[in-house]
Amino acid sequence: MSLTFTSIDAWWWPWLFVLLAGWVPNDIWRALGVMSSGRLTEDMEIFRWVKAVATALVAGVIAQLVVLPSGSLAQVPLTVRVIALALGFAAYLNGGRRMAVGVLAGETTLIAGYFAVA
Amino acid sequence: MTTPTPPLPASGLAPGDDGAPLRLWWLRGMRRFASVPAVVLMGAFIGFGALARESGVTLAQAMVMSGLIWALPSKVVLLGVIAGGGTITTAAVAVTLSAVRLMPMVMALIPVIRNARTPRWVLYFAAHFVAVTAWVFGMTEVAALPRRVRMAYFLGFATTIQLGAMAVTALSFAMSGALPLILAAALVFLTPLYFTVSLWGAARDVADRLALVIGILLLPALHQLTPQFDLLLTGLIGGTLAWLIGRRARTKGAAR
Structure with missing residues (x-):
């Protein structure tokens, strides 16, 4: 099917899209987890693969947001976005692995870099 | 002489149980909304609210996504496909791939929070709230409580952070449109920063860390080749590669 989010011009289509492509493929795994709890163990090899694939997928989203953003972030130069992510991550690694340190460093770099270049 | 057995509390209650009714334990769970992980999640x-606005969904759709899907990675993947003009099939496959990890998480959590009399529908209801924050809460704080009160305490916390997240989604969506460009951009930039540090923090072994690095590097390259399936292929190829290298590192370590 080549139906996108904006393919059908009806009020119900985006909702159906969210239900079929968002809610169902998500909650079905939670339900399967309840059904198989006590029967399968979580350190099976298949679940290690699952976690790696899920991690790589979210990593792809990170890259998509930083390298190919749309909207307001696209107005910030590419180099500034990449450096901000790299510095934020470096600050997290060197700042006692605290999430707040990484997020603050990255945000500060993004804003300062935007004004420095503009 | 026989060794005296330690006296049971007069009430017959388990240690750590003050006998309070379950609705009070639910409220106690709600109160944990004021905790570091819950605030970070908000x-x-x-x-997410700022990102949703720029991805072409409405405020109501963004809120419903927060309530129905709940797990941030799945929602951000869905927004990514929507913003990129991908099809419903691509979106469903991408969300599935990012959500399979919820299954082993639920499998591990359910035996911890249930007791012998918990009805099945309550288990399915509780499972809906499984995402990283509630899961860690369940596996640590809830696991330390007496079994009788665990489900109430877990659900009090989980339902509260979900409703809070829906409210935050709406507020952020509404406000980010009125912000100066750089501040709106900074809000959207929270998502890649948050995911980078939280994925690194949640990584258990080499494979997970590699998957993060490979995935970030792979997407721009695959986007040049196939902008339609770049995200899906990044997950499948990057994740499988990272898993293979990680498995090799593990078996080598075990052989030593």
Whole structure:
């Protein structure tokens, strides 16, 4: 099917899209987890693969947001976005692995870099 | 002489149980909304609300996504496909791939929070709230409580952070449109920053860390080749590669 989010011009289509492509493929795994709890163990090899694939997928989203953003972030130069992510991550690694340190460093770099270049 | 057995509390209650009714334990769970992980999660949903606005969904759709899907990675993957003009099939496959990890998480959590008399529908209801924050809460704080009160305490917390996240999604969505460009961009930028540090923090072994690095590097390259399936292929190829290298590292370590 080549139906996108904006393919059908009806009020119900985006909702159906969210239900079929968002809610169902998500909650079905939670339900399967309840059904198989006590029967399968979580350190099976298949679940290690699952976690790696899920991690790589979210990593792809990170890259998509930083390298190919749309909207307001696209107005910030590419180099500034990449450096901000790299510095934020470096600050997290060197700042006692605290999430707040990484997020603050990255945000500060993004804003300062935007004004420095503009 | 026989060794005296330690006296049971007069009430017959388990240690740590003050005998309070379950609705009070539910409220106690709700109160944990004021905790570091919950506050960090709300910050991440500020990013989600801003990102949703720029991805072409409405405020109501963004809120419903927060309630129905709940797990941030799945929602951000869905927004990514929507913003990129991908099809419903691509979106469903991408969301599935990012959500399979919920299954082993639920499998591990359910035996911890249930007791012998918990009805099945309550288990399915509780499972809906499984995502990283509630899961860690369940596996640590809830696991330390007497079994009788665990489900109430877990659900009190989980339902509260979900409703809070829906409210934050709406607020951020509404406000980010009125912000100066750089501040709106900074809110959207919360998402990649939050995911980078939280994925690194949640990584258990080499494979997970490699998957993060490979995935970030792979997407721009695959986007040049196939902008339609770049995200899906990044997950499948990057994740499988990272898993293979990680497995090799593990078996080598075990052989030594």
